[in-house]
Amino acid sequence: MNQNRWLGDLFTKTKSENRAALIGYLPAGFPNKSDSIDYIKAMIAGGVDAIEVGFPYSDPVMDGPVIQQASEISLQNKVKADDVLRLQSEVAKVNVPAIVMSYWNPIERYGVAEFLELMQKNHGAAVITPDLTIDESSEWISQCRKFDINSIFVVAPNTSDARLEQVTKLCTGFIYAASIMGVTGTRTVVSNQAQQLVNRIRKFSELPVAVGLGVSNRDQAREVAKYADGVIVGSAFVKLILENSNKEQAIAKVEQLAKELSEGVRNAR
Template structure:
């Protein structure tokens, strides 16, 4: 059965474009504004919303996202608050909401409890940057029980065997890391991203979305040539922080315009 995230990506493809996945830190700049910002993503063309709960040791996050999530942490935002934010977003839009979370936050809550609460809030599933499929049996089982997508990451350094494992274990899409390193702005994307998507196709991945360093409409246009979707985070977080929700909406429209093939 096709999941909500898969359906969103397929609908974008049928419309002649790559899907646009927009990332924002949950609770930034405050819970109410976070909800408004996520809705602005949906209203201005995002196909999938990606929310990142704040974490004290975000190994993948660049300085812009770290600064935003630190602000949220200092304000006392909790995992329970995350579910409240998701619930309010999904009450007001049909655009699927994925949570990109470091695994320790899930373990602290309990894997099945976290999965159950995500599903009850209307969330579509999890992107898990720091757990691999072979270590995720309990999460895979919980995701099946609660009908949640599980999005694993593939990197340019991944072996062909690992890419097959990731492709088989993932639902929704495979998060295709464009280049090694943390999130943030880059003048150009690593050519390894195109090669990695080709390798993922051979490994059996039906949908691959490219993230890390995707910040301009030109980046999105380039990705649309070979991948199923583009994932943008830092550019959106920076815009929200400096210009608010209206500026964020305009930025999303600008980036989504680059997704047409």
């Protein structure tokens, strides 16, 4: 069986190019089931290195208004776990690491082992679980190891050193550092808490650290890419799609944003 080397290879490559990786997020089934992949391909064409496929959830407490709205649209489109897994598989087929981002209840409801087994079959890379605390994760971790899917947890600027040490130990692939105290969404400034958090994480782990929450343009991406191994952008892409009902225009804008962000991560150091 092939080992899951998606994220390891990605960060080896970006490190050799002396840059951060660019990771783009889109909820599955947004703006509709058939078009999601087209927007993802536009992100990739613009220079996104890895894709986070969002599993839409009815109660997304870590998300701000933009992703909430997109999730509602996805749910109105009757998106189910199988749609999430199908999109993840389509991403893997174009040879880009496919990460699933999901709140815990939909995965538990589907069945932890069943979900991970299908992800493995689909050559998935990792799952990010924003509301699964490590204290509740023992079964999840053992199944992730069994099916060779990376387990990524989110840490926050107020996470204590003691807790950082515990959480980062259970991460594989990369560590997701939330840049600020708050929910997803575009912001005018990326807080300086992000860099401090990344520095603290480095004391405990050699894994790559990707920073998310609030990054939406080239300058912010460049700023974060100076110290982080990865830059995660979600709401800014989603917002473009919400604001542009014409698909061709929306796709062009998504690709353009990806290009700008990609320049940001490539010209940071």
